[in-house]
Amino acid sequence: MSVLVVVECDGGEVKKSSLEVASYGSQVAQMLGTTATAVAVGEATEANLAQLGEQGISKVLYDAEPRLKDFVNGAYTKLIAAAAEKEGAQVIVLANSNIGAAVGSRLSVRLKASLATNVVELPKNEGGSFTVKRGAFSGKAFADVVLTGDRKILAVKKNSIEALHEAGKTATVESFSASLSDADFADAPKQVVMQDQAGGVLLPEADRVVSGGRGMKGPENWHLIEDLAKALGAATACSKPVSDVDWRPHHEHVGQTGITVSPNLYIACGISGAIQHLAGVNSSKVIVVINKDPEAPFFKAADYGIVGDVFEILPKLTQAVKELN
Protein backbone atom coordinates (compact mmCIF):
# COMPACT_ATOMS: atom_id res chain seq x y z
CA MET A 1 0.00 0.00 0.00
CA SER A 2 1.29 3.46 -0.83
CA VAL A 3 0.36 6.83 -2.23
CA LEU A 4 1.33 7.65 -5.81
CA VAL A 5 1.66 11.27 -6.84
CA VAL A 6 1.68 12.34 -10.50
CA VAL A 7 4.10 15.20 -11.03
CA GLU A 8 3.88 17.29 -14.21
CA CYS A 9 7.10 18.88 -15.44
CA ASP A 10 7.67 21.47 -18.11
CA GLY A 11 10.99 22.64 -19.52
CA GLY A 12 12.85 20.76 -16.78
CA GLU A 13 10.91 22.35 -13.92
CA VAL A 14 8.25 20.79 -11.73
CA LYS A 15 5.02 22.79 -12.17
CA LYS A 16 3.88 24.75 -9.13
CA SER A 17 0.57 22.88 -9.08
CA SER A 18 2.53 19.63 -8.93
CA LEU A 19 4.50 20.83 -5.89
CA GLU A 20 1.09 21.25 -4.26
CA VAL A 21 0.01 17.81 -5.44
CA ALA A 22 3.22 16.26 -4.08
CA SER A 23 2.68 17.97 -0.71
CA TYR A 24 -0.93 16.78 -0.69
CA GLY A 25 0.13 13.21 -1.47
CA SER A 26 2.83 13.06 1.20
CA GLN A 27 0.35 14.28 3.80
CA VAL A 28 -2.17 11.62 2.74
CA ALA A 29 0.62 9.03 3.00
CA GLN A 30 1.42 10.16 6.52
CA MET A 31 -2.25 9.91 7.41
CA LEU A 32 -2.39 6.34 6.11
CA GLY A 33 0.94 5.41 7.69
CA THR A 34 2.75 4.84 4.41
CA THR A 35 5.10 6.64 2.02
CA ALA A 36 4.52 8.75 -1.07
CA THR A 37 6.16 7.92 -4.38
CA ALA A 38 5.97 10.28 -7.35
CA VAL A 39 5.85 9.40 -11.03
CA ALA A 40 7.06 12.28 -13.19
CA VAL A 41 5.77 13.15 -16.67
CA GLY A 42 6.99 15.80 -19.09
CA GLU A 43 10.50 17.14 -19.48
CA ALA A 44 12.30 16.87 -16.15
CA THR A 45 15.82 17.02 -14.75
CA GLU A 46 17.06 14.59 -12.13
CA ALA A 47 18.10 17.43 -9.83
CA ASN A 48 14.65 19.00 -9.87
CA LEU A 49 12.96 15.66 -9.28
CA ALA A 50 15.26 14.89 -6.34
CA GLN A 51 14.13 18.17 -4.81
CA LEU A 52 10.62 16.75 -4.44
CA GLY A 53 11.98 15.44 -1.12
CA GLU A 54 11.14 18.93 0.16
CA GLN A 55 7.48 18.16 -0.47
CA GLY A 56 7.77 14.89 1.48
CA ILE A 57 8.26 12.54 -1.48
CA SER A 58 10.64 9.64 -0.81
CA LYS A 59 11.06 8.24 -4.32
CA VAL A 60 10.47 9.51 -7.85
CA LEU A 61 9.93 7.23 -10.85
CA TYR A 62 10.89 8.74 -14.18
CA ASP A 63 10.71 7.36 -17.70
CA ALA A 64 13.06 9.39 -19.90
CA GLU A 65 11.37 8.17 -23.14
CA PRO A 66 11.57 11.32 -25.32
CA ARG A 67 8.06 10.90 -26.71
CA LEU A 68 6.70 11.45 -23.19
CA LYS A 69 7.87 15.05 -23.22
CA ASP A 70 4.49 16.23 -24.52
CA PHE A 71 1.19 14.98 -23.19
CA VAL A 72 -0.08 11.77 -24.79
CA ASN A 73 -3.20 10.51 -23.09
CA GLY A 74 -2.76 6.82 -23.94
CA ALA A 75 0.92 6.65 -23.01
CA TYR A 76 0.60 8.73 -19.84
CA THR A 77 -2.30 6.61 -18.64
CA LYS A 78 -0.37 3.38 -19.22
CA LEU A 79 2.77 4.74 -17.56
CA ILE A 80 0.91 5.90 -14.46
CA ALA A 81 -1.14 2.69 -14.25
CA ALA A 82 2.12 0.68 -14.38
CA ALA A 83 3.64 2.85 -11.64
CA ALA A 84 0.49 2.40 -9.54
CA GLU A 85 0.69 -1.40 -9.90
CA LYS A 86 4.42 -1.46 -9.13
CA GLU A 87 3.94 0.62 -5.98
CA GLY A 88 0.68 -1.04 -4.93
CA ALA A 89 -0.79 2.45 -4.79
CA GLN A 90 -4.06 2.72 -2.95
CA VAL A 91 -4.39 6.45 -3.44
CA ILE A 92 -3.29 8.32 -6.57
CA VAL A 93 -3.05 12.11 -6.49
CA LEU A 94 -2.87 14.32 -9.59
CA ALA A 95 -3.37 17.99 -10.45
CA ASN A 96 -6.84 19.02 -11.58
CA SER A 97 -5.29 20.20 -14.84
CA ASN A 98 -6.12 19.36 -18.44
CA ILE A 99 -3.51 16.61 -18.14
CA GLY A 100 -4.39 15.37 -14.66
CA ALA A 101 -8.12 15.17 -15.24
CA ALA A 102 -7.77 13.52 -18.65
CA VAL A 103 -5.45 10.85 -17.27
CA GLY A 104 -7.31 10.51 -13.97
CA SER A 105 -10.64 9.73 -15.61
CA ARG A 106 -9.14 6.96 -17.80
CA LEU A 107 -7.14 5.57 -14.88
CA SER A 108 -10.21 5.39 -12.67
CA VAL A 109 -11.85 3.00 -15.14
CA ARG A 110 -8.70 0.97 -15.73
CA LEU A 111 -7.87 0.58 -12.03
CA LYS A 112 -11.53 0.33 -10.92
CA ALA A 113 -10.97 3.30 -8.64
CA SER A 114 -13.25 5.98 -7.25
CA LEU A 115 -12.39 9.40 -8.66
CA ALA A 116 -12.89 12.86 -7.19
CA THR A 117 -11.83 15.89 -9.23
CA ASN A 118 -11.59 19.55 -8.16
CA VAL A 119 -10.50 18.51 -4.65
CA VAL A 120 -9.78 21.43 -2.30
CA GLU A 121 -8.81 19.89 1.05
CA LEU A 122 -6.97 16.94 2.57
CA PRO A 123 -9.20 13.86 2.94
CA LYS A 124 -10.78 12.53 6.12
CA ASN A 125 -10.36 8.83 6.71
CA GLU A 126 -12.72 8.11 9.61
CA GLY A 127 -15.07 5.32 10.57
CA GLY A 128 -14.11 3.32 7.50
CA SER A 129 -15.08 6.04 5.05
CA PHE A 130 -12.75 8.15 2.96
CA THR A 131 -14.17 11.61 2.30
CA VAL A 132 -12.83 14.65 0.43
CA LYS A 133 -14.14 18.14 -0.08
CA ARG A 134 -14.47 19.24 -3.71
CA GLY A 135 -15.68 22.40 -5.41
CA ALA A 136 -19.06 22.10 -7.17
CA PHE A 137 -21.65 24.29 -8.86
CA SER A 138 -18.93 26.35 -10.54
CA GLY A 139 -17.41 27.74 -7.37
CA LYS A 140 -20.78 28.41 -5.77
CA ALA A 141 -20.62 25.42 -3.37
CA PHE A 142 -18.62 22.51 -2.00
CA ALA A 143 -19.47 18.84 -1.73
CA ASP A 144 -18.05 16.27 0.70
CA VAL A 145 -17.63 13.21 -1.47
CA VAL A 146 -17.29 9.67 -0.15
CA LEU A 147 -15.03 7.48 -2.29
CA THR A 148 -16.37 3.98 -1.90
CA GLY A 149 -13.86 2.07 -4.08
CA ASP A 150 -10.80 0.32 -2.61
CA ARG A 151 -8.62 2.54 -4.75
CA LYS A 152 -8.99 6.27 -4.83
CA ILE A 153 -7.89 8.89 -7.33
CA LEU A 154 -7.90 12.55 -6.33
CA ALA A 155 -7.39 15.49 -8.69
CA VAL A 156 -6.40 18.49 -6.56
CA LYS A 157 -7.47 21.99 -7.53
CA LYS A 158 -4.66 24.47 -8.01
CA ASN A 159 -3.74 26.81 -5.19
CA SER A 160 -5.99 25.10 -2.66
CA ILE A 161 -3.14 23.35 -0.79
CA GLU A 162 -0.05 25.05 0.61
CA ALA A 163 3.11 23.42 -0.81
CA LEU A 164 5.48 22.05 1.86
CA HIS A 165 9.14 23.10 1.82
CA GLU A 166 11.29 20.98 4.09
CA ALA A 167 14.67 22.34 3.09
CA GLY A 168 17.44 19.85 2.46
CA LYS A 169 15.31 16.72 2.08
CA THR A 170 15.82 14.87 -1.18
CA ALA A 171 14.02 12.07 -2.96
CA THR A 172 15.73 9.20 -4.76
CA VAL A 173 15.14 9.25 -8.50
CA GLU A 174 14.66 5.85 -10.13
CA SER A 175 14.42 5.27 -13.82
CA PHE A 176 11.25 3.48 -14.69
CA SER A 177 9.93 2.04 -17.92
CA ALA A 178 6.37 1.04 -18.67
CA SER A 179 7.48 -0.71 -21.90
CA LEU A 180 5.44 1.61 -24.04
CA SER A 181 4.83 0.66 -27.66
CA ASP A 182 3.98 2.74 -30.71
CA ALA A 183 0.29 2.00 -30.20
CA ASP A 184 0.41 3.86 -26.88
CA PHE A 185 1.39 7.00 -28.78
CA ALA A 186 -1.42 6.74 -31.35
CA ASP A 187 -3.14 9.81 -29.91
CA ALA A 188 0.07 11.87 -29.71
CA PRO A 189 -0.40 15.47 -30.80
CA LYS A 190 0.74 16.29 -34.34
CA GLN A 191 1.81 19.71 -33.20
CA VAL A 192 1.97 21.74 -30.01
CA VAL A 193 1.49 25.49 -30.21
CA MET A 194 2.32 27.57 -27.16
CA GLN A 195 0.96 31.08 -26.77
CA ASP A 196 3.03 34.12 -26.10
CA GLN A 197 2.36 34.75 -22.44
CA ALA A 198 2.28 38.40 -21.52
CA GLY A 199 5.22 38.79 -19.14
CA GLY A 200 5.79 35.05 -19.26
CA VAL A 201 3.21 34.16 -16.60
CA LEU A 202 0.85 31.32 -17.44
CA LEU A 203 -2.72 32.20 -16.44
CA PRO A 204 -3.83 28.82 -15.03
CA GLU A 205 -0.69 28.61 -12.87
CA ALA A 206 -0.53 32.28 -11.88
CA ASP A 207 -0.32 33.48 -8.28
CA ARG A 208 -1.62 36.89 -9.27
CA VAL A 209 -3.96 37.92 -12.04
CA VAL A 210 -4.88 41.35 -13.44
CA SER A 211 -8.08 41.15 -15.45
CA GLY A 212 -9.94 43.62 -17.65
CA GLY A 213 -13.57 43.91 -18.75
CA ARG A 214 -15.62 46.02 -21.10
CA GLY A 215 -14.90 49.02 -18.89
CA MET A 216 -11.41 49.05 -20.47
CA LYS A 217 -13.14 50.41 -23.60
CA GLY A 218 -10.85 48.82 -26.20
CA PRO A 219 -7.75 46.71 -26.88
CA GLU A 220 -5.63 49.84 -27.31
CA ASN A 221 -5.92 50.44 -23.56
CA TRP A 222 -4.66 47.03 -22.51
CA HIS A 223 -1.15 48.31 -21.90
CA LEU A 224 -2.55 49.65 -18.61
CA ILE A 225 -3.48 46.10 -17.56
CA GLU A 226 -0.20 44.70 -18.88
CA ASP A 227 1.93 47.30 -17.11
CA LEU A 228 0.38 46.51 -13.73
CA ALA A 229 0.58 42.77 -14.41
CA LYS A 230 4.24 43.08 -15.30
CA ALA A 231 5.05 45.09 -12.19
CA LEU A 232 3.27 42.49 -10.03
CA GLY A 233 4.57 39.44 -11.87
CA ALA A 234 0.95 38.64 -12.68
CA ALA A 235 -0.82 37.00 -15.60
CA THR A 236 -3.49 38.88 -17.56
CA ALA A 237 -7.09 37.77 -18.01
CA CYS A 238 -10.39 39.17 -19.27
CA SER A 239 -14.17 38.82 -19.17
CA LYS A 240 -16.09 36.89 -21.82
CA PRO A 241 -17.39 39.84 -23.87
CA VAL A 242 -13.81 41.09 -24.18
CA SER A 243 -12.63 37.85 -25.79
CA ASP A 244 -15.88 37.50 -27.76
CA VAL A 245 -15.08 40.73 -29.63
CA ASP A 246 -11.40 39.74 -29.95
CA TRP A 247 -9.96 42.52 -27.82
CA ARG A 248 -8.09 39.71 -26.12
CA PRO A 249 -7.37 36.08 -27.03
CA HIS A 250 -9.87 33.44 -26.01
CA HIS A 251 -7.47 31.68 -23.63
CA GLU A 252 -7.58 34.72 -21.33
CA HIS A 253 -11.33 34.44 -20.80
CA VAL A 254 -12.18 33.46 -17.22
CA GLY A 255 -15.54 32.46 -15.82
CA GLN A 256 -18.15 29.80 -15.96
CA THR A 257 -17.58 29.14 -19.65
CA GLY A 258 -13.92 30.08 -19.66
CA ILE A 259 -11.15 28.95 -17.40
CA THR A 260 -11.34 28.87 -13.65
CA VAL A 261 -8.53 30.54 -11.75
CA SER A 262 -7.80 30.56 -8.04
CA PRO A 263 -4.81 32.86 -7.57
CA ASN A 264 -3.82 34.57 -4.32
CA LEU A 265 -4.69 37.93 -5.86
CA TYR A 266 -7.26 38.76 -8.55
CA ILE A 267 -7.58 42.39 -9.64
CA ALA A 268 -10.71 43.11 -11.70
CA CYS A 269 -10.63 46.31 -13.75
CA GLY A 270 -13.84 47.55 -15.37
CA ILE A 271 -15.64 44.23 -14.88
CA SER A 272 -19.20 44.35 -13.55
CA GLY A 273 -19.05 41.01 -11.70
CA ALA A 274 -21.78 38.99 -13.42
CA ILE A 275 -22.50 35.68 -11.72
CA GLN A 276 -20.94 33.76 -14.63
CA HIS A 277 -17.74 35.77 -14.32
CA LEU A 278 -17.58 35.27 -10.55
CA ALA A 279 -17.92 31.51 -11.01
CA GLY A 280 -14.46 31.46 -12.56
CA VAL A 281 -12.68 33.65 -10.01
CA ASN A 282 -14.47 33.48 -6.67
CA SER A 283 -12.06 31.01 -5.13
CA SER A 284 -9.25 33.57 -5.43
CA LYS A 285 -7.79 34.35 -1.98
CA VAL A 286 -7.98 38.14 -2.30
CA ILE A 287 -10.17 39.97 -4.82
CA VAL A 288 -9.65 43.63 -5.70
CA VAL A 289 -12.28 45.47 -7.74
CA ILE A 290 -11.82 48.74 -9.58
CA ASN A 291 -15.04 50.07 -11.06
CA LYS A 292 -16.51 53.52 -11.53
CA ASP A 293 -19.96 52.29 -10.53
CA PRO A 294 -20.27 51.90 -6.72
CA GLU A 295 -23.26 49.59 -7.33
CA ALA A 296 -21.30 47.14 -9.49
CA PRO A 297 -22.11 43.64 -8.16
CA PHE A 298 -18.42 42.70 -8.10
CA PHE A 299 -17.90 44.84 -4.96
CA LYS A 300 -20.03 42.31 -3.01
CA ALA A 301 -17.50 39.59 -3.81
CA ALA A 302 -14.44 41.79 -3.24
CA ASP A 303 -11.99 42.16 -0.36
CA TYR A 304 -10.67 45.54 -1.48
CA GLY A 305 -12.23 48.03 -3.82
CA ILE A 306 -11.69 51.39 -5.43
CA VAL A 307 -14.65 53.29 -6.85
CA GLY A 308 -13.21 55.26 -9.73
CA ASP A 309 -11.96 55.46 -13.28
CA VAL A 310 -9.63 52.63 -14.32
CA PHE A 311 -7.76 54.95 -16.67
CA GLU A 312 -6.69 57.12 -13.74
CA ILE A 313 -6.26 54.38 -11.15
CA LEU A 314 -4.27 51.75 -13.04
CA PRO A 315 -1.22 53.96 -13.70
CA LYS A 316 -1.20 55.00 -10.03
CA LEU A 317 -1.21 51.35 -8.92
CA THR A 318 1.58 50.44 -11.31
CA GLN A 319 3.61 53.37 -10.03
CA ALA A 320 2.99 52.34 -6.40
CA VAL A 321 4.13 48.77 -7.08
CA LYS A 322 7.30 50.03 -8.75
CA GLU A 323 8.04 52.25 -5.76
CA LEU A 324 7.50 49.35 -3.39
CA ASN A 325 9.90 47.11 -5.28
Added chain:
Amino acid sequence: MKFLVCISNVPDTTTKITFTPDNKEFNKAGVQFVINPWDEYALTRAIELKEAQGSGTVTVLNVGEADTEPNIRKALAIGADDAIRVNAAPKDAYFVAEQIAAIAKEGAYDVILMGKESIDYNGFQVHGMVGELLGIPTVAPAMKLDMSGNTATLEREIEGGKEIVEVNTPFVASCQQPMCEPRIPNMRGIMTARTKPLKVVEPTGEGARTSVAEYALPPKKQGVKLIPAESAGELIKLLRNEAKVI
Protein backbone atom coordinates in the same frame (compact mmCIF):
# COMPACT_ATOMS: atom_id res chain seq x y z
CA MET B 1 -21.75 9.19 -39.98
CA LYS B 2 -23.50 8.59 -36.66
CA PHE B 3 -23.04 11.29 -34.04
CA LEU B 4 -23.95 10.79 -30.38
CA VAL B 5 -24.22 14.00 -28.37
CA CYS B 6 -24.42 13.68 -24.59
CA ILE B 7 -26.29 16.44 -22.83
CA SER B 8 -26.51 17.13 -19.14
CA ASN B 9 -29.46 18.91 -17.55
CA VAL B 10 -28.09 21.60 -15.22
CA PRO B 11 -29.29 24.63 -13.22
CA ASP B 12 -29.29 27.85 -15.25
CA THR B 13 -26.01 29.78 -14.89
CA THR B 14 -27.69 32.54 -12.85
CA THR B 15 -29.12 30.12 -10.25
CA LYS B 16 -28.57 30.95 -6.61
CA ILE B 17 -27.40 27.62 -5.23
CA THR B 18 -29.14 26.35 -2.08
CA PHE B 19 -29.48 22.93 -0.45
CA THR B 20 -32.12 21.00 1.46
CA PRO B 21 -32.07 21.71 5.24
CA ASP B 22 -29.95 18.60 5.93
CA ASN B 23 -27.46 19.79 3.26
CA LYS B 24 -27.68 16.41 1.58
CA GLU B 25 -29.32 17.45 -1.66
CA PHE B 26 -29.38 20.33 -4.10
CA ASN B 27 -32.61 22.29 -3.66
CA LYS B 28 -34.33 22.16 -7.05
CA ALA B 29 -37.31 24.26 -5.96
CA GLY B 30 -37.86 27.13 -8.36
CA VAL B 31 -34.69 26.35 -10.30
CA GLN B 32 -34.70 26.66 -14.07
CA PHE B 33 -32.79 23.81 -15.74
CA VAL B 34 -30.97 24.27 -19.04
CA ILE B 35 -28.83 22.22 -21.41
CA ASN B 36 -25.30 22.40 -19.96
CA PRO B 37 -23.78 25.40 -21.84
CA TRP B 38 -20.71 23.44 -22.99
CA ASP B 39 -22.94 20.70 -24.41
CA GLU B 40 -24.53 23.24 -26.75
CA TYR B 41 -21.20 23.47 -28.55
CA ALA B 42 -21.14 19.69 -28.94
CA LEU B 43 -24.70 19.63 -30.27
CA THR B 44 -24.30 22.46 -32.75
CA ARG B 45 -20.97 21.16 -34.05
CA ALA B 46 -22.43 17.68 -34.60
CA ILE B 47 -25.32 19.18 -36.58
CA GLU B 48 -22.92 21.33 -38.64
CA LEU B 49 -20.70 18.34 -39.44
CA LYS B 50 -23.69 16.20 -40.40
CA GLU B 51 -24.95 18.98 -42.68
CA ALA B 52 -21.52 19.34 -44.27
CA GLN B 53 -21.37 15.60 -44.89
CA GLY B 54 -24.84 15.64 -46.41
CA SER B 55 -25.85 12.46 -44.60
CA GLY B 56 -25.81 10.86 -41.18
CA THR B 57 -27.67 11.25 -37.91
CA VAL B 58 -27.31 13.16 -34.67
CA THR B 59 -28.68 11.42 -31.59
CA VAL B 60 -28.86 13.19 -28.24
CA LEU B 61 -28.45 11.23 -25.06
CA ASN B 62 -29.25 12.21 -21.51
CA VAL B 63 -29.00 10.20 -18.33
CA GLY B 64 -31.76 11.62 -16.21
CA GLU B 65 -35.29 11.31 -14.91
CA ALA B 66 -38.41 12.35 -16.82
CA ASP B 67 -38.04 16.00 -15.78
CA THR B 68 -35.11 16.42 -18.21
CA GLU B 69 -37.34 15.85 -21.25
CA PRO B 70 -38.06 19.54 -21.96
CA ASN B 71 -34.32 20.06 -22.52
CA ILE B 72 -34.06 16.90 -24.61
CA ARG B 73 -36.88 18.28 -26.77
CA LYS B 74 -35.00 21.56 -26.98
CA ALA B 75 -31.96 19.68 -28.35
CA LEU B 76 -34.25 18.04 -30.92
CA ALA B 77 -35.61 21.48 -31.80
CA ILE B 78 -32.06 22.76 -32.33
CA GLY B 79 -31.60 20.02 -34.91
CA ALA B 80 -30.84 16.57 -33.47
CA ASP B 81 -32.66 13.74 -35.26
CA ASP B 82 -33.61 11.55 -32.35
CA ALA B 83 -33.02 11.14 -28.62
CA ILE B 84 -32.39 8.56 -25.95
CA ARG B 85 -33.00 9.06 -22.25
CA VAL B 86 -31.56 6.60 -19.77
CA ASN B 87 -34.18 6.62 -17.08
CA ALA B 88 -32.15 7.16 -13.91
CA ALA B 89 -30.94 9.93 -11.61
CA PRO B 90 -27.28 10.53 -12.56
CA LYS B 91 -25.65 9.24 -9.39
CA ASP B 92 -22.04 10.00 -10.25
CA ALA B 93 -19.75 10.41 -13.22
CA TYR B 94 -18.88 6.71 -13.45
CA PHE B 95 -22.52 5.70 -13.41
CA VAL B 96 -23.25 8.21 -16.20
CA ALA B 97 -20.20 7.06 -18.19
CA GLU B 98 -21.32 3.43 -18.02
CA GLN B 99 -24.72 4.34 -19.46
CA ILE B 100 -23.20 6.41 -22.27
CA ALA B 101 -20.66 3.71 -23.13
CA ALA B 102 -23.36 1.04 -23.29
CA ILE B 103 -25.53 3.11 -25.64
CA ALA B 104 -22.56 4.15 -27.78
CA LYS B 105 -21.49 0.54 -28.20
CA GLU B 106 -24.93 -0.75 -29.00
CA GLY B 107 -25.60 1.99 -31.56
CA ALA B 108 -22.08 1.81 -33.05
CA TYR B 109 -21.71 5.58 -33.05
CA ASP B 110 -18.73 7.03 -34.91
CA VAL B 111 -18.34 10.28 -33.03
CA ILE B 112 -19.31 10.81 -29.39
CA LEU B 113 -19.42 14.46 -28.41
CA MET B 114 -19.81 15.94 -24.94
CA GLY B 115 -19.32 19.27 -23.23
CA LYS B 116 -16.11 20.16 -21.45
CA GLU B 117 -17.70 19.69 -18.04
CA SER B 118 -21.06 19.87 -16.34
CA ILE B 119 -21.54 23.25 -14.68
CA ASP B 120 -23.27 21.67 -11.68
CA TYR B 121 -20.89 18.95 -10.71
CA ASN B 122 -17.78 20.19 -12.58
CA GLY B 123 -16.46 16.68 -12.94
CA PHE B 124 -14.48 16.97 -16.18
CA GLN B 125 -14.37 13.18 -16.17
CA VAL B 126 -17.26 11.53 -18.03
CA HIS B 127 -15.51 11.86 -21.44
CA GLY B 128 -12.30 10.21 -20.27
CA MET B 129 -14.23 7.40 -18.60
CA VAL B 130 -16.34 6.74 -21.69
CA GLY B 131 -13.24 6.65 -23.90
CA GLU B 132 -11.60 4.16 -21.57
CA LEU B 133 -14.73 2.01 -21.25
CA LEU B 134 -14.92 1.80 -25.05
CA GLY B 135 -11.15 1.54 -25.57
CA ILE B 136 -11.09 4.57 -27.90
CA PRO B 137 -9.31 7.94 -27.68
CA THR B 138 -10.78 10.95 -25.88
CA VAL B 139 -9.79 14.47 -26.80
CA ALA B 140 -10.68 16.87 -24.00
CA PRO B 141 -11.21 19.79 -24.01
CA ALA B 142 -11.44 20.45 -27.75
CA MET B 143 -11.69 23.98 -29.10
CA LYS B 144 -11.94 22.98 -32.76
CA LEU B 145 -13.17 19.88 -34.56
CA ASP B 146 -13.00 19.23 -38.29
CA MET B 147 -13.66 15.96 -40.10
CA SER B 148 -12.34 14.61 -43.35
CA GLY B 149 -13.55 11.10 -44.08
CA ASN B 150 -13.00 9.05 -40.94
CA THR B 151 -10.25 11.31 -39.63
CA ALA B 152 -10.87 14.16 -37.26
CA THR B 153 -8.49 17.05 -36.63
CA LEU B 154 -8.95 18.68 -33.28
CA GLU B 155 -7.39 21.48 -31.31
CA ARG B 156 -7.03 20.50 -27.70
CA GLU B 157 -6.53 23.19 -25.08
CA ILE B 158 -3.56 22.71 -22.77
CA GLU B 159 -2.30 25.05 -20.07
CA GLY B 160 -0.68 27.89 -21.98
CA GLY B 161 -1.33 26.63 -25.49
CA LYS B 162 -2.96 24.10 -27.71
CA GLU B 163 -2.24 20.79 -29.36
CA ILE B 164 -3.28 19.72 -32.82
CA VAL B 165 -4.50 16.13 -32.55
CA GLU B 166 -5.62 13.73 -35.27
CA VAL B 167 -7.79 10.73 -34.45
CA ASN B 168 -9.82 8.24 -36.44
CA THR B 169 -13.40 7.31 -35.67
CA PRO B 170 -14.67 6.14 -33.30
CA PHE B 171 -13.55 8.69 -30.72
CA VAL B 172 -14.84 10.86 -27.88
CA ALA B 173 -14.35 14.62 -27.78
CA SER B 174 -15.49 17.17 -25.22
CA CYS B 175 -16.28 20.56 -26.65
CA GLN B 176 -15.84 24.18 -25.66
CA GLN B 177 -15.73 27.56 -27.35
CA PRO B 178 -14.72 28.80 -29.87
CA MET B 179 -15.72 25.58 -31.65
CA CYS B 180 -18.90 27.02 -33.11
CA GLU B 181 -21.72 29.48 -32.48
CA PRO B 182 -24.32 27.46 -30.53
CA ARG B 183 -27.66 27.45 -32.34
CA ILE B 184 -30.97 28.29 -30.78
CA PRO B 185 -34.22 26.59 -31.78
CA ASN B 186 -36.37 28.22 -34.43
CA MET B 187 -40.14 27.88 -34.82
CA ARG B 188 -39.93 25.09 -37.37
CA GLY B 189 -37.47 23.21 -35.19
CA ILE B 190 -39.79 23.48 -32.20
CA MET B 191 -42.71 22.13 -34.25
CA THR B 192 -40.81 19.17 -35.70
CA ALA B 193 -39.17 18.33 -32.36
CA ARG B 194 -42.50 17.20 -30.95
CA THR B 195 -42.71 14.26 -33.32
CA LYS B 196 -39.04 13.22 -33.35
CA PRO B 197 -38.39 9.87 -31.61
CA LEU B 198 -37.36 9.93 -27.93
CA LYS B 199 -36.54 6.48 -26.66
CA VAL B 200 -36.44 5.76 -22.92
CA VAL B 201 -34.19 2.93 -21.74
CA GLU B 202 -33.39 1.53 -18.31
CA PRO B 203 -29.87 1.84 -16.79
CA THR B 204 -27.24 -0.90 -16.76
CA GLY B 205 -23.79 -1.37 -15.24
CA GLU B 206 -22.06 -1.72 -11.91
CA GLY B 207 -23.17 1.58 -10.45
CA ALA B 208 -21.68 4.60 -8.72
CA ARG B 209 -18.27 4.69 -7.03
CA THR B 210 -18.79 7.91 -5.14
CA SER B 211 -21.57 9.55 -3.18
CA VAL B 212 -22.10 13.00 -1.72
CA ALA B 213 -22.23 13.06 2.08
CA GLU B 214 -22.93 16.74 2.41
CA TYR B 215 -22.97 20.02 0.49
CA ALA B 216 -21.82 23.37 1.86
CA LEU B 217 -21.82 26.97 0.70
CA PRO B 218 -18.56 28.94 0.69
CA PRO B 219 -17.92 31.16 3.72
CA LYS B 220 -19.27 34.67 3.28
CA LYS B 221 -16.82 37.43 2.42
CA GLN B 222 -16.25 39.88 5.26
CA GLY B 223 -17.22 42.84 3.15
CA VAL B 224 -15.22 45.08 0.89
CA LYS B 225 -12.69 47.58 2.22
CA LEU B 226 -12.94 50.68 0.03
CA ILE B 227 -9.91 52.82 -0.68
CA PRO B 228 -10.53 56.39 -1.93
CA ALA B 229 -9.59 56.87 -5.60
CA GLU B 230 -7.28 59.77 -4.70
CA SER B 231 -5.06 57.52 -2.61
CA ALA B 232 -5.09 54.48 -4.89
CA GLY B 233 -1.45 53.75 -4.03
CA GLU B 234 -2.58 52.86 -0.50
CA LEU B 235 -4.12 49.72 -1.94
CA ILE B 236 -0.71 48.37 -2.87
CA LYS B 237 0.53 48.88 0.70
CA LEU B 238 -2.52 47.05 2.07
CA LEU B 239 -1.95 44.18 -0.34
CA ARG B 240 1.59 43.85 0.92
CA ASN B 241 1.21 44.54 4.64
CA GLU B 242 -2.33 43.44 5.44
CA ALA B 243 -3.36 40.84 2.86
CA LYS B 244 0.27 39.75 2.30
CA VAL B 245 -0.30 38.72 -1.28
CA ILE B 246 2.39 40.80 -2.99
